[in-house]
Amino acid sequence: MKNYKNIKSFDELIEAEHGKIGTEGRNQYEEKSQMFIISExxxxxxxxxxxxxxQLADKTGTKKSYISKLENGKGNIQLSTLIRIFEIGLNKKSWIDFFIKTKKASAVADASSKLKYILRLEIF
Known part of the structure; x- marks a missing residue:
């Protein structure tokens, strides 16, 4: 049984349960969480x-079984297919923002470790 006495934030709880960011366990958790949000x-x-x-499958050129997998958080989806499902199949609008956020660093060495990529998809 895990000790939760010293946990003071949600981030600490997630780290205790699934590991630090970048670990295999945490990556799996993050992927499942994102698929759950998409399915909902x-x-x-x-x-x-x-x-x-x-009807949704017919409108978007996919299969009913694929839509079912997505609704159950079991499928793997490309961004273009996700947009097609929402825009063509469900008459929603979407907006995609892609950011590259850099951390301030005193040295230029290994600049790739200082980058953070953010993709935001809004459906309305």
């Missing part, structure tokens, strides 16, 4: 649009 967004938008999985 998809289910909600599909319900709002009153569209069945089959």
């Amino acid at each position: 967004m998809l289910k909600e938008a599909q319900k709002d649009a009153n569209v069945t999985q089959e």
Whole structure:
């Protein structure tokens, strides 16, 4: 059993449960979390649009089984397919922002370790 007495934040809890950022366990957790969020967004938008999985698949050129996998957080999705599902299949608008955030560093050596990439997808 893990000791939670010294945990004071959600980030510390996630680290205790899944490991530090960049570890295999943490990467798996992050991937599953992102797929869960996408699946919930998809289910909600599909319900709002009153569209069945089959209708959505037909509109977007995918298969009903693929839509089902996505709704259950089991599938793997390309960004272009995700946008097509929301925009064409569910009449939503999407906006993508891509940021490269740099950390201040005194040395230029190993600049790649100082970069942080952020991709934000908004569906409305």
